[in-house]
Amino acid sequence: MQNRLLSSILTLAAALAFSPGILAQTASQPDLSGTWLPPRDGRHRRFSLEDAPLQPWALEIYKTNRQGITDPYEQGLDPLDPMMYCLPSGVPRAYTAPSAFNIFQVPGYVLMIFETSSQVRYIYTDGRGHPDGFPITFMGHSIGKWDGDTLVVDTIGVDDSSWLDTIGTPHSDALHFVERLRRVAQDTLEVNFQFEDPKAYTRPWTGKKVFQLNPEWQVLLGSFCDDRFKADFAKRSLRDNKDWIEFKK
Numbered sequence: 001m002q003n004r005l006l007s008s009i010l011t012l013a014a015a016l017a018f019s020p021g022i023l024a025q026t027a028s029q030p031d032l033s034g035t036w037l038p039p040r041d042g043r044h045r046r047f048s049l050e051d052a053p054l055q056p057w058a059l060e061i062y063k064t065n066r067q068g069i070t071d072p073y074e075q076g077l078d079p080l081d082p083m084m085y086c087l088p089s090g091v092p093r094a095y096t097a098p099s100a101f102n103i104f105q106v107p108g109y110v111l112m113i114f115e116t117s118s119q120v121r122y123i124y125t126d127g128r129g130h131p132d133g134f135p136i137t138f139m140g141h142s143i144g145k146w147d148g149d150t151l152v153v154d155t156i157g158v159d160d161s162s163w164l165d166t167i168g169t170p171h172s173d174a175l176h177f178v179e180r181l182r183r184v185a186q187d188t189l190e191v192n193f194q195f196e197d198p199k200a201y202t203r204p205w206t207g208k209k210v211f212q213l214n215p216e217w218q219v220l221l222g223s224f225c226d227d228r229f230k231a232d233f234a235k236r237s238l239r240d241n242k243d244w245i246e247f248k249k
Contacts, residue, residue: 030149036189036211037100043073045096045166047207058170058200065168076168086225088117090138090162095209100219118221123153153179172199187213
């Protein structure tokens with residue numbers, strides 16, 4: 001069901017993006033659309049070589065998440081990784097995955113579809129602000145505006161169950177981050193980040209990611225836990241019984 005829904009969203013976004021009327025409305029804006037991949041240099045898991053400036057309680061969590069790990073680019077410990085318990089990666093962590101994502105631009109919002117955890121993100125560009133009382137989610141609430149050739153995205157309301165990145169950096173429910181997305185070349189997308197979290201960090205800090213365009217790459221949508229639970233589901237349902245075989249007839 002989830003994959004069919006996401007496929008429908010992807011198809012609709014593609015149709016809208018290539019509609020002549022929409023192209024006319026967005027002609028004055030830079031085009032960030034495409035399929036973007038991280039570099040294959042093993043450094044995709046973090047936003048900066050420097051660790052985040054963590055408050056004491058957050059530093060203890062970070063040390064625990066990385067106990068025994070010496071390589072700064074190695075991911076955090078699997079038993080403590082929220083994704084290993086089938087929680088979404090959320091943002092901004094989705095940017096530190098080794099997988100691709102799509103960007104579509106349509107009037108009123110920018111749509112991002114991340115291969116990791118099959119996540120859909122809406123960045124509203126219609127001038128709205130962050131609503132009061134918006135629920136905390138793994139994708140948060142994002143609003144964007146154009147600053148010349150740069151899309152500036154402001155995000156709040158990110159669930160603090162998630163890691164900020166793949167190396168195990170924690171954050172609180174007060175996380176507020178700003179992205180500046182700019183296509184520095186036809187095949188290169190640069191994203192600069194500023195993170196603020198007065199509960200978890202001692203000061204604001206910055207990061208940067210660069211992605212390469214690959215129009216031939218197909219984003220494959222699926223849950224991180226598909227394989228983990230598929231066999232268990234078969235054992236617990238009629239699908240593993242003779243009754244299921246008879247029912248299908």
